[in-house]
Amino acid sequence: MNVRRRLISGTAVAAATALGLATLSACSSDSAAAANTDKFDVVASFYPMAFLAEQIGGDHVNVTSLTEPGQEPHDLEISAKQTAALQESDAVLYLKDLQPSVDDAVAQSEIKTKIDAASLTTLEKHGNEVGGHAAEHDDHEDEESSGLDPHIWLDPVRYAEVAEGVGKAFEKADPDHAAAYQANTATLVKKLDALNTRFEDGLANTKTKVFLTTHAAFGYLAERYGLTEEAINGLDPESEPSAARVKELEKMAEADGVTTVFYETLVSDKTAKTIASDANLRTDVLDPIEGITKKSRGTDYFAVQEANLEALKTALGTK
Numbered sequence: 001m002n003v004r005r006r007l008i009s010g011t012a013v014a015a016a017t018a019l020g021l022a023t024l025s026a027c028s029s030d031s032a033a034a035a036n037t038d039k040f041d042v043v044a045s046f047y048p049m050a051f052l053a054e055q056i057g058g059d060h061v062n063v064t065s066l067t068e069p070g071q072e073p074h075d076l077e078i079s080a081k082q083t084a085a086l087q088e089s090d091a092v093l094y095l096k097d098l099q100p101s102v103d104d105a106v107a108q109s110e111i112k113t114k115i116d117a118a119s120l121t122t123l124e125k126h127g128n129e130v131g132g133h134a135a136e137h138d139d140h141e142d143e144e145s146s147g148l149d150p151h152i153w154l155d156p157v158r159y160a161e162v163a164e165g166v167g168k169a170f171e172k173a174d175p176d177h178a179a180a181y182q183a184n185t186a187t188l189v190k191k192l193d194a195l196n197t198r199f200e201d202g203l204a205n206t207k208t209k210v211f212l213t214t215h216a217a218f219g220y221l222a223e224r225y226g227l228t229e230e231a232i233n234g235l236d237p238e239s240e241p242s243a244a245r246v247k248e249l250e251k252m253a254e255a256d257g258v259t260t261v262f263y264e265t266l267v268s269d270k271t272a273k274t275i276a277s278d279a280n281l282r283t284d285v286l287d288p289i290e291g292i293t294k295k296s297r298g299t300d301y302f303a304v305q306e307a308n309l310e311a312l313k314t315a316l317g318t319k
Helices: 045-062 080-087 099-106 156-173 173-200 219-224 243-256 270-279 301-316
Strands: 040-044 061-065 091-094 113-116 211-214 228-234 260-261 284-287
Touching: 040 045, 045 061, 045 091, 045 173, 045 301, 080 099, 091 099, 113 156, 113 173, 113 270, 156 173, 173 219, 173 301, 211 219, 211 243, 211 270, 219 228, 228 243, 243 270, 260 270, 260 301, 270 284, 284 301
Parallel strands: 040 061, 040 091, 091 113, 211 228, 211 260, 260 284
Antiparallel strands: none
């Protein structure tokens, strides 16, 4: 699929996305609770990983997250208490190269089952990643050192591939409940397949294929559904863009039929509203689902993805 993904470069974004993990029904927000339960104890690095563990593990797992609700995942620094809990757990589920402190802790731990979600599907480079997502987090030199886009969970197809790999890892590590893990994985994959179909159908016929975001997180989603993500990189979400940049965006919006500037739930909408006002565009939320909080448009991954789909349909102009 030949999909454009243009990055509007500038100085690196200083204010990273303030998103984290909401406590799930089967999860504990205290990572110390991960160790020594009578269930299969799984430590997850952040929300998308914890959600998979909960959905696949069901009643047989005790899932905890290293990233608290509202905490920016990329900035996570693991505490000594969390490190100790990690060592005593049965498994860890993480996404390599997204959270350097997690990578270091996992590498140094003696935990038997280490599940790297990045190894369970294919990752790609989307445009110039140096001027893209990685630039938003320039304080972390080791982060995303591979140059690959880590936002695989926003593509339901790739997320389903990861789910299948996690299910197999759970079956191997906890064979007494293998049948349950296999069944739960099949159910989750079926739901993700259905979500993919809804995205395909909902975005098949739109007036424009271009959308504008303040976070370059939607490259896989754009590629999957034949869209183009215009990422406003180099703009601090708390600051106003320059007149020259606004003019550039106005030209792009007019040429490509862009109607909306998307921003994230927990990040200030000041930049988005400034651009939208000067370019005569509207604003809306497009959630990268790095975490769930009270401000999220939904209580779990599926609900937020449905909200994202509706937002995209409105912005792109469903025919």
